[in-house]
Amino acid sequence: MGLALELEKAGIPSIAIHTHVFARLAKSVATANGMPTARQAFVPQPLVDKSPADLRAYIEGVDPISKRPFMQEIIEGLTSALNDNDLKGMSFERSNPRFLEADTEDNLRELFEQNFWTDFLPIILPTEERVNAMLKGTSHPRDEIVGRLSPTAFREDWEFNVEQVAINAVMAGAKPEYLPVLLAMASSGVTAKSSSTTSFAGIGVINGPIRNEIGMNCGIGATGPYSHANATIGRAWNLLSQNLQGGSTPGDTYMGTLGNPLSYGFVFAENEEASPWEPMHVRYGFKPTDSTVTVFRGGRYMSSGFGPREHWEDKMLRCLTAADARQSPLVIMDPIVARLYVDKGYDTRQKLVDWMAANAKLPAREYWNEMWVQTLIHPLAVAGVEPYATNLKAKPNELVKVFQAHEINIVVTGGETQGAWRIYEGTRMKNATVSIDAWR
Amino acid sequence: MADRITVHDPRGFAPKVAGKRLAQRHPSLEGKLVYLVDCLFDNSEVFMNELKDWFAQHIPSMKTVMIKPRESWVDDPDMRAKVVANGDAAILGVGL
Numbered sequence: 001m002g003l004a005l006e007l008e009k010a011g012i013p014s015i016a017i018h019t020h021v022f023a024r025l026a027k028s029v030a031t032a033n034g035m036p037t038a039r040q041a042f043v044p045q046p047l048v049d050k051s052p053a054d055l056r057a058y059i060e061g062v063d064p065i066s067k068r069p070f071m072q073e074i075i076e077g078l079t080s081a082l083n084d085n086d087l088k089g090m091s092f093e094r095s096n097p098r099f100l101e102a103d104t105e106d107n108l109r110e111l112f113e114q115n116f117w118t119d120f121l122p123i124i125l126p127t128e129e130r131v132n133a134m135l136k137g138t139s140h141p142r143d144e145i146v147g148r149l150s151p152t153a154f155r156e157d158w159e160f161n162v163e164q165v166a167i168n169a170v171m172a173g174a175k176p177e178y179l180p181v182l183l184a185m186a187s188s189g190v191t192a193k194s195s196s197t198t199s200f201a202g203i204g205v206i207n208g209p210i211r212n213e214i215g216m217n218c219g220i221g222a223t224g225p226y227s228h229a230n231a232t233i234g235r236a237w238n239l240l241s242q243n244l245q246g247g248s249t250p251g252d253t254y255m256g257t258l259g260n261p262l263s264y265g266f267v268f269a270e271n272e273e274a275s276p277w278e279p280m281h282v283r284y285g286f287k288p289t290d291s292t293v294t295v296f297r298g299g300r301y302m303s304s305g306f307g308p309r310e311h312w313e314d315k316m317l318r319c320l321t322a323a324d325a326r327q328s329p330l331v332i333m334d335p336i337v338a339r340l341y342v343d344k345g346y347d348t349r350q351k352l353v354d355w356m357a358a359n360a361k362l363p364a365r366e367y368w369n370e371m372w373v374q375t376l377i378h379p380l381a382v383a384g385v386e387p388y389a390t391n392l393k394a395k396p397n398e399l400v401k402v403f404q405a406h407e408i409n410i411v412v413t414g415g416e417t418q419g420a421w422r423i424y425e426g427t428r429m430k431n432a433t434v435s436i437d438a439w440r
Numbered sequence: 441m442a443d444r445i446t447v448h449d450p451r452g453f454a455p456k457v458a459g460k461r462l463a464q465r466h467p468s469l470e471g472k473l474v475y476l477v478d479c480l481f482d483n484s485e486v487f488m489n490e491l492k493d494w495f496a497q498h499i500p501s502m503k504t505v506m507i508k509p510r511e512s513w514v515d516d517p518d519m520r521a522k523v524v525a526n527g528d529a530a531i532l533g534v535g536l
Binding site: 002039100108160171 | 442443444445446447448449451452453454455456457458459462463464465466467468474477479480482483484486487489490491493494498508509510511512513514515520523524527528529530531532533534
């Protein structure tokens with residue numbers, strides 16, 4: 001849709017084709033771009049796995065939204081004379097009030113739910129008193145702009161200030177001392193509530209002294225609901241993402257078909273004290289004494305194992321190659337596991353990362369058949385971008401590497417009750433290790 | 441009657457929207473060059489090829505050129521420039 005609008009602005013009559021489930025979203029994006037009458041045509045969902053004959057039937061059939069012949073929509077969309085609305089577009093402002101109209105608590109809770117401003121768990125209503133108390137957690141002024149977020153790349157960015165982050169922190173039940181963490185996450189530009197049809201979630205990893213200062217749990221139950229800080233920071237990041245980016249409403253600003261249980265909140269801390277390696281954030285240019293949050297998107301796949309046992313390589317490689325090839329692994333391991341890897345010669349985190357990248361391989365035919373590899377990596381390979389271009393030249397049964405080292409992250413956490421490890425999908429976003437100290 | 445309280449609006453600031461006009465249309469597609477932009481979603485290339493065939497059969501004087509952005513979801517200024525420089529119209533599909 002975004003490209004069609006850009007072409008219209010450049011003087012090229014355009015029409016964008018979508019599947020019918022995206023009708024509301026497509027209209028919403030066109031309106032937010034000032035072109036509510038931008039031409040659109042629709043075919044039935046899905047396209048995937050449909051034969052050429054099936055797709056030809058879509059073309060020769062009826063647009064499921066307008067109920068008119070599909071090709072009539074296409075041709076008239078490019079040739080019909082423009083009307084007044086087409087010629088002027090639509091200008092408007094959407095200013096949200098700082099305070100909502102006074103009402104009872106029950107009615108306000110209902111209002112928040114009706115507007116998809118909650119995650120449908122009970123919230124703390126953000127009164128002025130509570131928000132003022134939350135703002136004591138940072139030295140930054142309440143009207144300072146923190147950043148911008150959007151549900152996905154082709155939608156408009158919404159802007160927000162310190163007070164608005166604090167409002168969402170209150171709603172999640174967070175304490176004022178957590179606010180610098182949340183401001184850092186909000187400033188990353190990475191939303192925890194992407195509208196992607198693939199339903200990825202946001203994952204946050206906290207490093208540095210702040211973990212202990214605010215009581216984060218990185219011991220027994222480190223990734224579960226066993227700490228007020230872990231639980232409410234994860235929840236607050238999700239709430240602020242949806243509310244500060246312009247929404248996360250199914251059918252409009254949220255299109256994830258399966259949804260994701262990690263979207264209730266998945267933020268945890270590295271157990272730096274028990275880890276045999278330097279903290280993860282050092283890999284990204286920070287000092288061990290810095291407090292940071294690293295944000296990932298993912299959480300669509302997860303595998304687990306124990307050990308390393310005698311044939312650990314086989315198990316680890318099965319898990320890595322079973323992962324979606326375009327989606328990076330975030331390996332979470334108990335300190336027991338990390339120390340056993342040290343015993344096997346992996347005395348740095350990077351050495352283990354390098355081993356994973358060098359050995360996780362798939363036959364080229366299998367690698368190139370993955371949907372996201374086809375969609376996102378194949379065009380880069382065709383354009384000559386390495387290492388994809390070389391992988392594209394591989395014979396069908398030739399093994400190609402699935403991940404590059406910089407795409408793999410390892411975090412040590414947990415309470416040493418079991419030599420357990422897991423691999424979550426977790427793609428570290430660009431420049432997404434953010435200083436928390438800057439927001440104190 | 442229950443007490444009424446005042447609470448903050450939890451939303452951020454929406455950007456201002458400036459209206460923009462659509463491009464002037466051609467009376468027909470006869471003899472025009474229309475770019476068919478494959479948005480790189482699964483099976484969209486097959487769909488766009490079928491669309492190309494449909495135009496070849498029904499509007500033979502119209503020229504169609506298939507084109508793909510460098511990456512899905514990311515603006516490709518080079519591709520856009522090519523469409524603007526050479527095309528009379530564009531059809532984009534299938535996806536956002």
